[in-house]
Amino acid sequence: MTLASQLLxxxxxxxxxxxxxxxxxxYKVWVSEIMLQQTRVEAVKNYYTRWMERFPTLDTLARSxxxxxxxxxxxxxxxSRARNLLLGVREVCARYDGKVPDNAAEILRLPGVGEYTAGAIASIAYNRPVPAVDGNVLRIFSRLFCIEDDITKQGTKRKIHGLIQNCMPKxxxxxxxxxxxxxxSAICIPGHPRCSLCPLTKYCEAYAREVQDVLPVRPPRKQPLHVTLASGIVKNGESLLVRQRPSTGLLAKMWEFPSIELEKNSAPSAMLPALIKADLAQEIVLGQKLFHCIHTFxxxxxxxxxxxxxxxxxGALPPFARWxxxxxxxxLPWAGPHLKAAAALFK
Ligand code: SF4
Structure with a gap:
């Protein structure tokens, strides 16, 4: 039995x-693969179901x-995944008569589609023998072939890609x-893989050499930059002051409460009212803390x-703000932590 038939x-x-x-x-494979990037399967399930109820076809999404x-x-x-998905389905309507192309090379040219997603769509939807190589697959193959090179390097990825291609069944x-x-996701997991449950032990060099726990090799992760912000919940009657973030950069075009990045050790008491006055032409007095959260990108x-x-x-609000x-x-589509605050304060 080959590795592929054992795995299948x-x-x-x-x-x-x-x-x-x-x-x-x-289309459905495409949506699921884009949702699954950086997101756990369990978290995606409900989003995917709700999405397909509202946008059941590529055409429905393209017109939204x-x-x-x-x-x-x-x-x-x-x-940006959602924005690119929307641009992508519109391009499929405009250039391919509403049908996702049936080969990885053309799929790869669509906005927001990388090699992994192109391989997943081409292989799952159209039975093309193209690998779909993400972090999970790199980990599995680095163990199967006991690859001790840094898997974040392009050369290592290319090498692993070739190995997968050789193992891939027609x-x-x-x-x-x-x-x-x-x-x-279930067996060859990061850290300590569950080799006793694995169907591939007899093909696995790392298992044979008992080095599976130290593979794959990758450089140490950089700590995310810590940024302190103050945000104002400005209420006028039964309305709240909100603004839209710029059209590029982090959380582009999402909505938020007016916010400011604080310098180290500076208090928000002067900076937040001054910002709201300068950017949004509103006079406010800063009150007590209502909510705090830490959100990691x-x-x-x-x-x-x-x-x-x-x-x-x-006075009148600028075009990017509203009550x-x-x-x-x-x-509204809220910027992540602002959604948490809105949900906690105005259930
Ligand atoms: S034997 Fe262990 S390390 Fe090797 S592929 Fe299976 S789970 Fe991964």
């Missing part, structure tokens, strides 16, 4: 029952507004890729405190 036999008996595996429609799409993505983070390449995903950590702000007076009725609080 295991997969047919142990495949996870996931909502996006009900059929191999290319970016704001609505972002609202349905809210909570998954990394919002029949059922999509199932082979999905089997690797399942093996990486890949490269930075926001330590953000929300303050009650008493509104005194103000949001509290009853409409769920209608």
């Amino acid at each position: 036999t295991w997969y047919y008996e142990n495949a996870r029952d996931l909502p996006w595996r009900q059929n191999n429609d290319a 507004s970016e704001q609505e799409v972002l609202t349905y993505w809210q909570g998954l983070g990394y919002y 029949e059922q390449p999509g199932n082979f890729n999905q089997a690797l995903m399942d093996l990486g 890949s490269h930075r950590k926001w330590d953000i405190t929300f303050f009650d702000c008493r509104w005194l007076d103000g 949001l009725p509290i009853s409409e609080i769920t209608s």
Whole structure:
């Protein structure tokens, strides 16, 4: 038995029952793979189901507004994924008559689609023998072939890609890729793999040499940059002052309460009212702390405190800000920690 047939036999008996595996429609595979980037399977399940109720076809999504799409993505983070997905399906409508191309090279040219996603769509939806190599698969193959080079290096990735290509069966390449995903999530996990449950022990060099716990090799992770922010909850009657973030950069175009990054050891008491006055033409008095949270992105950590702000007076708001009725609080795509604050303070 080859490594591939051993893995497929295991997969047919142990495949996870996931909502996006009900059929191999290319649009559905695409959505699920984009949602699963940087996000756990359990967290994606409900988002995926809700998404497919609202955007059941590629065409429905392509005709939807970016704001609505972002609202349905809210909570998954990394919002550029949703924006690119929307651009991608619109491009498929414009250039491919609404049908996702059936080969990895063309899929790869769509916005937001990297090699992993192109391989996953091409293999699962169209049975093309293309590897879908993510961190899980790199880990599995670095152990199977006992690769002691840094797996974050392009050269190592290329080497592993070649090894996977050699192992990949012509029949059922999509199932082979999905089997690797399942093996990486349940058995060949980071740290201490569950080798006693693994169908591939007899092929695994790391297991034979008892070095599986120290593979793969990767450089130490950098700590995310710690950023302290103060944010104002400005209430005017039954409305809240909110603003939209710039159209590029972190959390682009998402909505938030007016906020400011604080210098080390500086107090928000002068800076936050001054910011709200300068940017939004509103006079406020800073009140007590209402809510605090820490929100970690890949490269930075926001330590953000929300303050009650008493509104005194103000002129017309700039185009990127508005008074949001509290009853409409769920209608906006919120920047992550601001959603936490809005949910905690105005359930
Ligand atoms: S034997 Fe252990 S280290 Fe090797 S592939 Fe299986 S789970 Fe991973």
